[in-house]
Amino acid sequence: MMQDSSPGTRAEFARLDEQDPLRGHRERFALPEGVIYLDGNSLGALPRGVSARLTQAIEREWGVGLIRSWNDAGWYPAPQRVGGRIASLIGARPDEVIVADSTSINLFKVLVAALRLRPGRRRILGERGNFPTDVYVASGVAELMDAEFVAVEPDDVLAAIDEQTAVVSLTHVNYKTGRRYDMAEVTRRAQAKGALVVWDLCHTAGAMPCGLNDAHVDFAVGCSYKYLNGGPGAPAFVFVAQKHHGQVRQPITGWHGHARPFDFVHDYEPGQGLDHMLVGTAPQLGLIVLEEALKAFDGVDMNQVRHKSERLTGLFIELVDRTLGDFGFGLATPRDAAQRGSQVSLTHPEGYAIMQALIARGVIGDFRAPDILRFGFTPLYVSYLDVWDAVAALRDIMSSGAWQAPEYRQRKAVT
Amino acid sequence: MMQDSSPGTRAEFARLDEQDPLRGHRERFALPEGVIYLDGNSLGALPRGVSARLTQAIEREWGVGLIRSWNDAGWYPAPQRVGGRIASLIGARPDEVIVADSTSINLFKVLVAALRLRPGRRRILGERGNFPTDVYVASGVAELMDAEFVAVEPDDVLAAIDEQTAVVSLTHVNYKTGRRYDMAEVTRRAQAKGALVVWDLCHTAGAMPCGLNDAHVDFAVGCSYKYLNGGPGAPAFVFVAQKHHGQVRQPITGWHGHARPFDFVHDYEPGQGLDHMLVGTAPQLGLIVLEEALKAFDGVDMNQVRHKSERLTGLFIELVDRTLGDFGFGLATPRDAAQRGSQVSLTHPEGYAIMQALIARGVIGDFRAPDILRFGFTPLYVSYLDVWDAVAALRDIMSSGAWQAPEYRQRKAVT
Numbered sequence: 085m086m087q088d089s090s091p092g093t094r095a096e097f098a099r100l101d102e103q104d105p106l107r108g109h110r111e112r113f114a115l116p117e118g119v120i121y122l123d124g125n126s127l128g129a130l131p132r133g134v135s136a137r138l139t140q141a142i143e144r145e146w147g148v149g150l151i152r153s154w155n156d157a158g159w160y161p162a163p164q165r166v167g168g169r170i171a172s173l174i175g176a177r178p179d180e181v182i183v184a185d186s187t188s189i190n191l192f193k194v195l196v197a198a199l200r201l202r203p204g205r206r207r208i209l210g211e212r213g214n215f216p217t218d219v220y221v222a223s224g225v226a227e228l229m230d231a232e233f234v235a236v237e238p239d240d241v242l243a244a245i246d247e248q249t250a251v252v253s254l255t256h257v258n259y260k261t262g263r264r265y266d267m268a269e270v271t272r273r274a275q276a277k278g279a280l281v282v283w284d285l286c287h288t289a290g291a292m293p294c295g296l297n298d299a300h301v302d303f304a305v306g307c308s309y310k311y312l313n314g315g316p317g318a319p320a321f322v323f324v325a326q327k328h329h330g331q332v333r334q335p336i337t338g339w340h341g342h343a344r345p346f347d348f349v350h351d352y353e354p355g356q357g358l359d360h361m362l363v364g365t366a367p368q369l370g371l372i373v374l375e376e377a378l379k380a381f382d383g384v385d386m387n388q389v390r391h392k393s394e395r396l397t398g399l400f401i402e403l404v405d406r407t408l409g410d411f412g413f414g415l416a417t418p419r420d421a422a423q424r425g426s427q428v429s430l431t432h433p434e435g436y437a438i439m440q441a442l443i444a445r446g447v448i449g450d451f452r453a454p455d456i457l458r459f460g461f462t463p464l465y466v467s468y469l470d471v472w473d474a475v476a477a478l479r480d481i482m483s484s485g486a487w488q489a490p491e492y493r494q495r496k497a498v499t
Numbered sequence: 500m501m502q503d504s505s506p507g508t509r510a511e512f513a514r515l516d517e518q519d520p521l522r523g524h525r526e527r528f529a530l531p532e533g534v535i536y537l538d539g540n541s542l543g544a545l546p547r548g549v550s551a552r553l554t555q556a557i558e559r560e561w562g563v564g565l566i567r568s569w570n571d572a573g574w575y576p577a578p579q580r581v582g583g584r585i586a587s588l589i590g591a592r593p594d595e596v597i598v599a600d601s602t603s604i605n606l607f608k609v610l611v612a613a614l615r616l617r618p619g620r621r622r623i624l625g626e627r628g629n630f631p632t633d634v635y636v637a638s639g640v641a642e643l644m645d646a647e648f649v650a651v652e653p654d655d656v657l658a659a660i661d662e663q664t665a666v667v668s669l670t671h672v673n674y675k676t677g678r679r680y681d682m683a684e685v686t687r688r689a690q691a692k693g694a695l696v697v698w699d700l701c702h703t704a705g706a707m708p709c710g711l712n713d714a715h716v717d718f719a720v721g722c723s724y725k726y727l728n729g730g731p732g733a734p735a736f737v738f739v740a741q742k743h744h745g746q747v748r749q750p751i752t753g754w755h756g757h758a759r760p761f762d763f764v765h766d767y768e769p770g771q772g773l774d775h776m777l778v779g780t781a782p783q784l785g786l787i788v789l790e791e792a793l794k795a796f797d798g799v800d801m802n803q804v805r806h807k808s809e810r811l812t813g814l815f816i817e818l819v820d821r822t823l824g825d826f827g828f829g830l831a832t833p834r835d836a837a838q839r840g841s842q843v844s845l846t847h848p849e850g851y852a853i854m855q856a857l858i859a860r861g862v863i864g865d866f867r868a869p870d871i872l873r874f875g876f877t878p879l880y881v882s883y884l885d886v887w888d889a890v891a892a893l894r895d896i897m898s899s900g901a902w903q904a905p906e907y908r909q910r911k912a913v914t
Contacts, residue, residue, distance in 0.1 A: 116563040123566045130562035138557060139550055146730055147545035148531040151538045151863060154913035159731060161912075186779025188753030189604060196643070212765065217754035217779065220767040224752035228611070228643070235765070260763075309780065315561055316574060316783035337639035338603030339632035346914045348675075348868050350627065350650075352635040364601025364632065365724065367785055368731035448566060453763050497576075498569035499761045 090402055091468075094476075097399075100468035106392055109464040112380045113313075120470045120477075122449045125259075125287060125427050125460025128313030128377075137376040141369065162371040163362055169378050170312070170321050173386065174285060174304070175295035181323045182358050183308070183371060187286060188217045190305040190322040191253070193334035193361060195225040198251035198280045198303065200333055205250035205279070206231040211238055215259045218284055222253055238263065242273050249279040256294070257287035257425030260452050262397075262417040264425050268299040275300065286310060289321075291426040291462070292393060293386040296323055303328075311426070311462055314374035319367050324358045338363030380464060392463035394421040396471055400428050400459060403475040411482040416456060427460045436499070438481065440492035447477045451499045505817055506883075509891075512814075515883035521807055524879045527795045528728075535885045535892075537864045540674075540702060540842050540875025543728030543792075552791040556784065577786040578777055584793050585727070585736050588801065589700060589719070590710035596738045597773050598723070598786060602701060603632045605720040605737040606668070608749035608776060610640040613666035613695045613718065615748055620665035620694070621646040626653055630674045633699055637668055653678065657688050664694040671709070672702035672840030675867050677812075677832040679840050683714040690715065701725060704736075706841040706877070707808060708801040711738055718743075726841070726877055729789035734782050739773045753778030795879060807878035809836040811886055815843050815874060818890040826897040831871060842875045851914070853896065855907035862892045866914045 091097050101107055113129045115121060121129055145157040154160050168178030184190060195208060208222045212235040219235060226233040236244045238258075245252060252274040257264045267283060274281045282303040288294050290311030296304055304323035308314035324332055333354065339345045340362040343353040354360035398421055404413060414431035418424045432438055432455060439451040449459040459474065481487050506512050516522055528544045530536060536544055560572040569575050583593030599605060610623060623637045627650040634650060641648040651659045653673075660667060667689040672679045682698060689696045697718040703709050705726030711719055719738035723729035739747055748769065754760045755777040758768040769775035813836055819828060829846035833839045847853055847870060854866040864874045874889065896902050 114558070114562045116565070119565070121565060127561075127566045127569075129565065130557065135554055135557045135562075139554055142545065142550045142553060142730075143529070146542075147529045147550075150531070150534070150536060150544065151542045151865060152858070153731070154542075155911045159913075185600065185604065186753070188755075188779035189600065189751060192751045192753075192778075215754070216757065216760070216763050216765070216767075219765060220752040220754060220757065223767055224750050228750045307780070315557075316568070317780045317785070319782070320779070335639050335643045336604060336607045337635040338601070338607075339630070339635060340603075342631065342635065345631070346868070346912070348631050350631070350634060352631075352638055363607075364603035364735070365722070365732045367734070367782055369784055369788060370732070370782055373784060443567070450566060453761070496570045497761070498574075 090399070094469070094472050097468040097472040104392065104468065105388055106463055107467070109380065109384065110467065113465045115465060118446045120447045120474050122447065122459040122461065122466065122474060124462035124465070125310050125458065126450050127316055128310055128462065129465055131313050131377045131380045133379060134315070134373055134376050138369065138373055141372045159368050162368065162375065163366050164359070166371055166375045166378070167321055169375065170289065170308070173381060174289050174323070175293065175297055176323050177297065177326060179357050180326055181321050182361050183319050183321050183374065184362050184366070185320060187284065187305050187307045187320040188221050190320050190361070191218060191221045191282065191284065192225060193336060194282050194303040194305060194322060195222060195251065195253060196229060196335045197332045198282060199225070199229050199231055201280060201331065202250035205248055207248045207250055208233045209241070209244055209249050209252045210235045211241060211254055212236060213238065213258060213260065214255050215284070215286070218253065218255055241270065245274050245277050245279055247277055249274070249277060251280045251282060253282040255284035255286065259287060260416065260429060260456050262424045262427040262429050264423055267301065271299045271301055287425050287427070290381065292390040297325070301325060308374050312374070313377045313380060315377065318374050319370045322358065322361050324361070329357050334361060336363045340364060340366065384464070389463045393426040393461055396461040396463065396466060396468065397421065397424060397426065397428050399468065400461070400471050400475065403471065404430065407475060407479050408482065426462065427458055430457045431455045432457060434487065436495070437492040438487045441481045441487035441489065442478060445477045445481065447474045453499065505814070509884070509887050512883040512887040519807065519883065520803055521878055522882070524795070524799065525882065528880045530880060533861050535862045535889050537862065537874040537876065537881065537889060539877030539880070540725050540873065541865055542731060543725055543877065544880055546728050546792045546795045548794060549730070549788055549791050553784065553788055556787045574783050577783065577790065578781045579774070581786055581790045581793070582736055584790065585704065585723070588796060589704050589738070590708065590712055591738050592712065592741060594772050595741055596736050597776050598734050598736050598789065599777050599781070600735060602699065602720050602722045602735040603636050605735050605776070606633060606636045606697065606699065607640060608751060609697050609718040609720060609737060610637060610666060610668060611644060611750045612747045613697060614640070614644050614646055616695060616746065617665035620663055622663045622665055623648045624656070624659055624664050624667045625650045626656060626669055627651060628653065628673060628675065629670050630699070630701070633668060633670055656685065660689050660692050660694055662692055664689070664692060666695045666697055668697040670699035670701065674702060675831065675844060675871050677839045677842040677844050679838055682716065686714045686716055702840050702842070705796065707805040712740070716740060723789050727789070728792045728795060730792065733789050734785045737773065737776050739776065744772050749776060751778045755779060755781065799879070804878045808841040808876055811876040811878065811881060811883065812836065812839060812841065812843050814883065815876070815886050815890065818886065819845065822890060822894050823897065841877065842873055845872045846870045847872060849902065851910065852907040853902040856896045856902035856904065857893060860892045860896065862889045868914065
């Protein structure tokens with residue numbers, strides 16, 4: 085049974101929407117009819133202004149302005165400018181975040197840089213269940229730098245940090261379980277042992293407040309196509325704490341990272357601050373989309389976002405408990421809201437087929453092998469009614485056996 | 500004096516346009532009125548279909564399809580598919596080219612991979628006047644890999660290749676002078692000494708035929724925003740000869756380079772062929788723009804493109820010789836068409852101001868420090884009349900002294 089304070093009917097969920105201070109923000113997104121979109125933790129929805137802005141950029145800035153737009157349309161400083169906007173969402177100073185490349189490439193840069201800052205130490209410490217790219221990139225860096233990558237279980241991370249550890253590289257919110265680390269605590273313990281920290285904020289940025297500087301974080305990376313709604317394959321960001329500026333040296337020394345790229349001199353001289361994190365020519369169309377998309381956060385209080393996120397995820401768990409008890413689902417996400425991000429992950433041995441059936445019903449989450457059904461709750465555009473209706477659809481699919489249709493077992497390239 | 504066979508009047512240049520088999524292709528681009536665009540070697544012009552295609556991709560594929568478009572809209576295989584299209588323009592097999600990241604990052608990957616393929620050798624040989632990012636990246640790789648980067652003058656490259664050389668890394672057509680290497684000859688000489696070659700095709704792809712496999716090239720990289728017209732900061736490409744597939748190991752081991760990214764397994768296993776050159780999530784919007792832009796090459800004979808390119812650049816040089824002799828210009832580009840790319844570079848001590856004045860007149864080239872005025876001739880949309888009118892405008896600016904106006908001396912961020 086749900087507690088008295090919890091809404092128990094669809095009408096009560098509708099009332100929560102009426103009282104939601106963020107409810108108007110859904111209008112900032114172009115969501116399709118008949119879809120409940122619970123996969124914003126994989127690809128954020130389309131902010132309304134993006135299409136018109138990009139048409140203008142293509143037709144006026146590229147088509148008419150041509151090469152002149154590098155100066156005249158603000159293209160050149162876009163990595164810093166858009167980075168500054170992201171900085172405001174993750175508790176960093178504007179000059180500590182820059183938009184560049186992909187999360188994986190930025191992670192590569194900062195891991196090499198971290199090992200260079202700790203020449204006497206050769207260990208990268210990570211989590212075994214971290215997102216694969218974090219694991220793969222750390223392994224690749226270890227091989228390249230004659231270091232080692234050690235991956236432990238989440239509960240063993242703190243104890244594993246020692247004086248051999250050069251850098252602790254973790255994802256704040258786990259992609260599979262939604263479990264969230266205590267960023268400040270891990271950072272404190274790492275730094276007490278003389279290690280540096282890198283936080284992957286892919287499932288954090290835009291989903292909750294994130295006080296990078298309050299937690300004295302050294303490095304962070306993250307993508308912009310999930311909760312920041314920057315579009316498929318949008319450029320990523322990298323954070324370097326100001327205290328490290330001037331000392332960090334990343335290995336992919338491209339011309340846009342040079343102090344004076346348009347002097348075309350022979351010797352590399354790293355750009356100031358974190359400008360040297362840039363490598364090649366910045367993906368301008370991607371930056372333009374991202375900058376426009378970030379307007380969805382204008383005037384948004386990230387504490388309200390977090391409050392709604394906790395409520396959405398908590399109610400989803402409650403409804404699953406209450407109405408899906410007979411169908412063999414497990415819960416992979418912590419029940420304690422303080423320990424989770426903005427997603428809920430259920431487990432089920434037939435998870436793939438169930439998720440395909442759910443998607444066919446218009447409730448879009450995703451599947452992560454071997455048995456995880458992921459549901460992301462993006463507070464700017466997911467409503468309380470969406471929570472109710474999603475669970476109702478899932479219940480329907482299970483009780484009717486609709487998920488057993490053969491077409492739902494055919495694996496697609498991208499899950 | 501010009502030779503009898505050369506056109507000597509504006510009417511004769513107009514006649515060349517009438518006879519040009521590529522003249523109709525100009526209609527494939529949205530060029531602004533009143534502009535002669537001679538900077539397609541820096542940022543290619545906008546192909547007409549791009550804007551509508553991108554609007555559809557944004558509104559339908561992202562906005563409505565959302566995460567489903569990774570499967571349903573062909574997003575996932577786009578790096579390979581678009582790479583295959585580029586392959587056809589540079590003399591490679593479809594499975595030897597993939598679109599990923601930036602030129603600089605791809606160069607980083609292949610240089611590390613090349614050093615790994617030649618463990619007994621520690622030298623990267625390059626050209627002193629190469630584009631800065633090629634020099635900077637090679638220097639960065641050398642530092643990282645305990646190797647050395649040796650940069651020599653173009654005429655000394657062949658003699659400098661020896662048994663210590665792991666890889667020769669050159670740009671086919673020099674960004675500043677337009678001078679072109681004999682790709683087959685350099686490749687042959689390098690391989691005869693047991694070295695590998697990497698060719699940077701930034702000023703080659705889309706500008707001329709390029710027989711990578713005919714020349715037995717090992718690796719190549721290049722951008723898609725110059726002669727391929729992929730838009731500002733478009734994703735780059737990387738070529739790996741089939742003979743090296745299965746042996747090449749690049750260091751930025753991201754999840755999209757994994758053999759089975761959506762299995763989310765712990766250990767990295769490189770993707771087949773050159774799929775492992777992928778790192779993070781591919782920049783889909785950039786890929787969509789590029790794929791549409793490449794349609795401008797549908798049905799185009801690259802030999803015709805080269806023929807016209809030689810004629811445009813040759814006539815530009817002739818007109819400069821004939822009409823600008825008194826104004827102190829030098830020619831940095833080889834007079835022998837076989838030794839140059841698709842650009843002409845003039846030198847002048849006041850080059851910056853002169854170019855600004857020219858741009859203000861609607862003739863757009865660019866400037867490269869310290870004294871180079873660059874003019875790129877993209878045969879798909881530059882006409883013979885453009886050549887005549889551009890030189891006439893330059894003559895006007897010089898004879899009137901218009902370039903001496905103070906506003907033309909103010910340096911912009913991007914030259």
